Amino acid sequence: MTAKLLDRLILLAASVSMVARQYDVPDRKFWTGISSGRPYLIVTLICVIGVFGAFTPFQALSERKRVERRSAIRQEILTHYGRMVGLAIRARPPVELQDLGLHVWRIRRSLRHPLHGYLQRVATYRLGSTPTTRTFAPPRGVGVVGLCWERNTEVSVDVGKLAASLTDREAFEAYRASHGAAAVMGLSWTEFQRVRHRGAVFASPVRGATGGFRGCVSVDASHGHDSLDVPDLWHEINSLCSRLGHGGLDDI
Structure with a gap:
């Protein structure tokens, strides 16, 4: 799996999770159970989307290592x-x-x-x-x-x-x-x-x-x-x- 693909998969997973949370998929009880006692969860998903959408860190790290090699x-x-x-x-x-x-x-x-x-x-x-x-x-x-x-x-x-x-x-x-x-x-x-x-x-x-x-x-x-x-x-x-x-x- 390439670093670029890994970045995209993480971004996709975080985005899908946010959309599913917004529309209660599969249901509200599921998301209530996950987020209960975890107020940082939504903030973490937002940060993941921002970081992997803007910086593609794994790809950047891979390219840096490739340049060094x-x-x-x-x-x-x-x-x-x-x-x-x-x-x-x-x-x-x-x-x-x-x-x-x-x-x-x-x-x-x-x-x-x-x-x-x-x-x-x-x-x-x-x-x-x-x-x-x-x-x-x-x-x-x-x-x-x-x-x-x-x-x-x-x-x-x-x-x-x-x-x-x-x-x-x-x-x-x-x-x-x-x-x-x-x-x-x-x-x-x-x-x-x-x-x-x-x-x-x-x-x-x-x-x-x-x-x-x-x-x-x-x-x-x-x-x-x-x-x-x-x-x-x-x-x-x-x-x-x-x-x-x-x-x-x-x-x-």
């Missing part, structure tokens, strides 16, 4: 992101400070994807304004995050290496036909063209209490897959995923 989870995300940036600038070759991006994804459903859904990017953290984050809402098995969803495990792709060898549609289609759709992240040639500028991409699942996939965290940079693909980076990504899996994902 959001602030706490964002602080944790920034802490992990800061450590990832430190790893990136110490990599060889180093990744530029503003280049590293961290993204949080959740499963959503729509008319286009009513059953299995798609991944919606619900948060992005990057120190620079470039590169511009492009619209991307992949279904299962598409993109690095889609592969992460399909396999429910950590996935990384050296996109830069693929982009260097698959320079035209013919080469791309031949490689896809030979190695399978997963070898090109389930992307079409047009889709590949849109994302190839992010040369190193890493993703790890956010799992629910039963181990099911609920979303994921991805990290990307324009280059440096091999230098970033180290245990320390995966530790930060997986630690963040674990935190989000224990309720934090709902507070973003």
